[in-house]
Amino acid sequence: MATRKRRTPELAREEILEAAETRLQKYGLEGLNVADVAADCGMSHATVIHHFGNTAGMRSALVSRMTHRLLHDIIDSLQQGITQPEPLLHKLFGTLSEGGHARLLAWTHVSEEALDQDQARTAHMQSLFAELVPALTDSLPAGKADPDLTRKLIFLSAIAAIGYGIAGETLAPLIGLAKKDQKQFPDWFAEQINKLSNTP
Amino acid sequence: MATRKRRTPELAREEILEAAETRLQKYGLEGLNVADVAADCGMSHATVIHHFGNTAGMRSALVSRMTHRLLHDIIDSLQQGITQPEPLLHKLFGTLSEGGHARLLAWTHVSEEALDQDQARTAHMQSLFAELVPALTDSLPAGKADPDLTRKLIFLSAIAAIGYGIAGETLAPLIGLAKKDQKQFPDWFAEQINKLSNTP
DNA sequence: ATCCCTATTGACATAGTTGTCAATAGGGGT
DNA sequence: ACCCCTATTGACAACTATGTCAATAGGGAT
Numbered sequence: 001m002a003t004r005k006r007r008t009p010e011l012a013r014e015e016i017l018e019a020a021e022t023r024l025q026k027y028g029l030e031g032l033n034v035a036d037v038a039a040d041c042g043m044s045h046a047t048v049i050h051h052f053g054n055t056a057g058m059r060s061a062l063v064s065r066m067t068h069r070l071l072h073d074i075i076d077s078l079q080q081g082i083t084q085p086e087p088l089l090h091k092l093f094g095t096l097s098e099g100g101h102a103r104l105l106a107w108t109h110v111s112e113e114a115l116d117q118d119q120a121r122t123a124h125m126q127s128l129f130a131e132l133v134p135a136l137t138d139s140l141p142a143g144k145a146d147p148d149l150t151r152k153l154i155f156l157s158a159i160a161a162i163g164y165g166i167a168g169e170t171l172a173p174l175i176g177l178a179k180k181d182q183k184q185f186p187d188w189f190a191e192q193i194n195k196l197s198n199t200p
Numbered sequence: 201m202a203t204r205k206r207r208t209p210e211l212a213r214e215e216i217l218e219a220a221e222t223r224l225q226k227y228g229l230e231g232l233n234v235a236d237v238a239a240d241c242g243m244s245h246a247t248v249i250h251h252f253g254n255t256a257g258m259r260s261a262l263v264s265r266m267t268h269r270l271l272h273d274i275i276d277s278l279q280q281g282i283t284q285p286e287p288l289l290h291k292l293f294g295t296l297s298e299g300g301h302a303r304l305l306a307w308t309h310v311s312e313e314a315l316d317q318d319q320a321r322t323a324h325m326q327s328l329f330a331e332l333v334p335a336l337t338d339s340l341p342a343g344k345a346d347p348d349l350t351r352k353l354i355f356l357s358a359i360a361a362i363g364y365g366i367a368g369e370t371l372a373p374l375i376g377l378a379k380k381d382q383k384q385f386p387d388w389f390a391e392q393i394n395k396l397s398n399t400p
Numbered sequence: 401a402t403c404c405c406t407a408t409t410g411a412c413a414t415a416g417t418t419g420t421c422a423a424t425a426g427g428g429g430t
Numbered sequence: 431a432c433c434c435c436t437a438t439t440g441a442c443a444a445c446t447a448t449g450t451c452a453a454t455a456g457g458g459a460t
Contacts, residue, residue, distance in 0.1 A: 003455090004454085006455080007407075047407070054448080148381070156389065166310075181352060188352060204425065209436090246440080249418080254418075254419070255417085
């Protein structure tokens, strides 16, 4: 029909994931189907499937991309000498609670089809964490002193941020948390992490 | 055709939710559709829809039921004089990480259709938390002294348990948490909560 | 210019699931 | 025994979304 736009595979994937990410924030997970994503890119849904194999592949790639960006932001911060928990945790909580990041992450663990893509994504995650965790234990105040404790605190921070991103908005009023306390929760949490890492 | 089994509406709903819960643990969220649930109950899927309005209604009712049970277990423990964080948090983390509880909870926050059922479920949750939170602040060691801090700690416990239930299994090895530390994480977490609530 | 690889596409097949509806049949109340 | 309410059902009608396939057309290489 009309003229087609031919892209390199890399560019095509990039465009698709970009559109997918926008749709995710705008419409949530339901908006993350090949037909609509393709429409936003101005291509047919068959093209999307061609590049990612299937729908789950596309979503999975998006998870990888978003997580990759988040973890590398943190790694970059560390390399810039930012070693206090506050800014790091702020970024962690903020990113996960915005743009549907935590929700997409939840889909990863909730959906059966997502499991098919698991090996690839897990491998990618492994390499990311293999880079991040040592960087954290090295640069955090109490990291070298007690790497074991540090790993537990990292783990706690991660699951808390995920839970916060998914259910925080709902849970806070139910528990009777003041609006202000809700907003400042990541900062408060960082304080507590500080206290716990200084306790011998 | 063959003879029908006629139940009271209450019993029917009960049977359906029971089967749904079993399917949830066995097959995850994908197993939670009216057709399969109905088959497990030995009834037609039209009956399920008759009792819950639609599929989302059934899932939503299941969320309510499971959460109700969890929170009431905790309330009961409190009334039996169990006021140390350890056993309470143990129950919280354990329940959420088993039987797909946290995952179903995530669906609540991830799915658009779930939002239609939100008012009813939110109302139910409000009444549950209205019962639980005062009970906690009253009976917990540091509760009366600093109810504000206590609410924050409750909030932290809740989101941590949810994140743990969803992603804990995946995250622990990536962060390099020893298997032992992973298993005992809820206990360790309880310790930290203790420390934080004793800090003035 | 010509060739060739492959990104792109429209049409199609299909699978799965949901929700509706009129008809049927338990079983409690009289 | 008879009525009546409603739980139950099978069949039907979409719809949604996915994935396949053969055909088409960019655009780099020769």
